[in-house]
Amino acid sequence: MFIETETTPNPASLKFLPGQAVMSAGTRDFTSPEAAEASPLAQAIFDTGEVTGVFFGSDFVSVTAAPGVNWTDLKPQVLSILLDHFVSEAPLFTPGSAAGIAVPPDDTELMFEENPEHSDIIAQINELLETRVRPAVAGDGGDIQYRGFKDGVVYLTMQGACSGCPSSSATLKHGIEGLLKHYVPEVVEVRAA
Structure with missing residues (x-):
């Protein structure tokens, strides 16, 4: 191997x-x-x-x-x-652990309760994250988690190699924010959560 x-x-x-x-x-x-x-x-x-x-x-x-x-x-x-x-060929997880969960359960919760009227906006944001952002971030050895949308601000958490990366704030502000603002006009800012 x-x-x-x-x-x-x-x-x-x-x-x-x-x-x-x-x-x-x-x-x-x-x-x-x-x-x-x-x-x-x-x-x-x-x-x-x-x-x-x-x-x-x-x-x-x-x-x-x-x-x-x-x-x-x-x-x-x-x-x-x-x-x-x-x-x-050892198992990746111990029996009974939370195998296959994107992140531990308490980290998948949204930062706050979202407005149900924003469901279409949130769906657009998540679709862009899934199809355009996540593959690029995975290429750099990490992942990105959606944490909420409020008052035009999208909250995201970088994971893996992308967490703590010196260029992660530039990725959020210039890359992801620009993409989301272009396709979803209701987005005014992206912040790390």
């Missing part, structure tokens, strides 16, 4: 491509060792003691190194863990 690696716009994160499906549906973001307990693979990566984030996409795993950690030392450790996992 050969696992490819790709750099991401976030210098602290690398994207690992095992050449097979990782998640059959959705994504999963682990931002702490406690959250990683739901997955033996994520937990093993966190157990290196040099990682602050693990993200499972459809066909990739993004790993974010802790500040000051050198990828030259960490990359072989992560590759070894990934190889062991995929060659042994």
Whole structure:
């Protein structure tokens, strides 16, 4: 088995491509060792003691190194863990965990109750996020979650390699905001949630 690696716009994160499906549906973001307990693979990566984030996409795993950690030392450790996992065909999640959920349940809730009169606007926003934004963000080793729409402002959360990326605010403000404002005139701003 050969696992490819790709750099991401976030210098602290690398994207690992095992050449097979990782998640059959959705994504999963682990931002702490406690959250990683739901997955033996994520937990093993966190157990290196040099990682602050693990993200499972459809066909990739993004790993974010802790500040000051050198990828030259960490990359072989992560590759070894990934190889062991995929060659042994071990389960991605522990039995009874929230497998396949895009994010832990408390993070999928909207920031506030949305106005039912905005359902068409929200549907347009989500359609654009799904078809135009999510594939591009996945290409960079991350994902984006819709968190709400209120008073013309769209609230989004960046995940995986895109979370904490130096260019994530530019992506939100210049890329995603421009796209949404162009196709959905009711959108006046995009903010990180």
